[in-house]
Amino acid sequence: MQPAGGSTISVQAPDSDIIFACSHCSTSFVVDAAAAGMTLDCQKCGKPTTVPKITLEAAADNAVKISDLQHQLKENESQRTEITGYINQLSIQLHRWKLRLQSLNERQEKLQADLASLSASTR
Ligand SMILES: [Zn+2]
Structure with missing residues (x-):
């Protein structure tokens, strides 16, 4: 399956290393992910x-995951709407069949009653 949008964002193992820049001198460092949220000299x-708790790569990875989940949710929602529509249609059809069966039962009773009364009078 192709990723949504076809964009390729390289994800550098979000749970191994964190690349971040010092907030004072902007020098870039690579630290273990375990150091996330810690203050280092x-x-x-x-x-x-x-150390930031999330890397840019992980943030980009999250953005891709969020967009993918939103896409899946949308797809799921449209399938729910479709199935709900089928159920509603069939419920209406079922109701019609029940009414039809009820009128057939009533007609059957009437026909049997008519037949019974005619059979009785000819005897
Ligand atoms: Zn520094």
């Missing part, structure tokens, strides 16, 4: 900087 400027 920058190896270059020495100032404390917070």
